[in-house]
Amino acid sequence: MYAFQYFLYCLCISIALKLQIPLGVVLAIPPFNYPVNLAVSKIAPALIAGNSLVLKPPTQGAVSCLHMVHCFHLAGFPKGLISCVTGKGSEIGDFLTMHPGVNCISFTGGDTGIAISKKAGMIPLQMELGGKDACIVLEDADLDLVAANIIKGGFSYSGQRCTAIKVVLAMESIADALVEKVKARVAKLRVGAPEDDCDITSVVTESSANFIEGLVMDAKEKGATFCQEYKREGNLIWPLLLDNVRPDMRIAWEEPFGPILPVLRINSVEEGIHHCNASNFGLQGCVFTKDINKALLISDAMETGTVQINSAPARGPDHFPFQGLKDSGIGSQGITNSINMMTKVKSTVINLPTPSYTMG
Incomplete structure (x- = not known):
């Protein structure tokens, strides 16, 4: 995905093009209570943004996630675009979250997310953790x-x-x-x-x-x-x-x-x-x-x-912003917010030889 924005400077001598480009590989880790919905809410924006994705399903919800990924493959998704890795977090968690090939982590769960955030290094994180x-x-x-x-x-x-x-x-x-x-x-x-x-x-x-x-x-x-x-x-x-x-x-x-x-x-x-x-x-x-x-x-x-x-707390529709403060999370979810988080901004500046008079 390449999203362009156009900026002018001074006498229109410089024009900046802002690009939003894919991060690369997104590691998605959904929780046991909503293993499909909260996997899809990570998969969709990651693919829309042009990334590939590794899904690490919860131990107690792995079967549903495996079936879902199989459906993606049956639908014709290219091999390697979506991969699914199963296993206990205590055994494979550090390997995945600290892997140099992972460019972004979207995690939903408990205080494990705090440990992940301390180990993951300089990559974008989207964490939705516990609440009171x-x-x-x-x-x-x-x-x-x-x-x-x-x-x-x-x-x-x-x-x-x-x-x-x-x-x-x-x-x-x-x-x-x-x-x-x-x-x-x-x-x-x-x-x-x-x-x-x-x-x-x-x-x-x-x-x-x-x-x-x-x-x-x-x-x-x-x-x-x-x-x-x-x-x-x-x-x-x-x-x-x-x-x-x-x-x-x-x-x-x-x-x-x-x-x-x-x-x-x-x-x-x-x-x-x-x-x-x-x-x-x-x-x-x-x-x-x-x-x-x-x-x-x-x-x-x-x-x-x-x-x-006048209503109980709720996740809401997937296009609503959804975020936590303090130990409840980092970043904001919702399709638009997730797409932006799963891209990086790059600028290309075009320097013109003479001032432009396009602005009158």
Whole structure:
């Protein structure tokens, strides 16, 4: 892909042509929870920009990625344009991310991305990492709408989404009513196998389940209110709403990546913003209020890549910009942003022997 821009200088003696040219080889690493969608969102802009691509699928989603790449080959894509390399990140990760033939890395996942960014060297990076997405609920919010979005945002995919609601910051005056509405909806969630079309299914690994349980036990020891009985069978964890969570509890800050949702009660909007911004994450957040002026002011104050007003956090359509701040990422995704990131700028300056009078 060659994109030209035309610049003039002084008396039009010099003309600069700005070219956007391919970087070369893009290494794409999608996560286990959306192995196809988040692979395609990297593959498409890389190819549009004129690059070739190496896909390193997640260990738990490798089969779907292999089938997808096979479909590309059946469709007639030239050999070598898209390659797929499988293996555990602990075994082949450093080899791939530090390989001199890789010119760009687009990664979606957890804090592994921070390690990659430290090792990759002087190449463009696109990192979408974890989040502790806060849901700030004001006194005038529609609590039925909030409760529905907390269920959708906090428990879909069993909470295994970077854009899941990870902490509810509710004004004290409406917290009791909100918690009761959420509890009633949690009770209706079906728990079991994905083949049975259940709402809550197993988390991805035993280590993930153990980590979640550690957060739950810490909250229990420190006095959080359990709105449901904690229940676990293997990797299957029943949905749990934790009320009266305090900042000294791990669950107030750490990302469970599971069906566990803490509620912190706040006495002012400023308290909610402070908690949100004190996190080392800054991916997404949401605000529920009927006052659009307050919503915009709070959105401006929240140190997150995206803020949803009166809706749960979401990745959104692939042409929307999608980015994280702080430990939640580097760069911005979305087709246009990704294409620009996967190209390099080169200038060619034409120096004319005499001034040009084309501008009059």
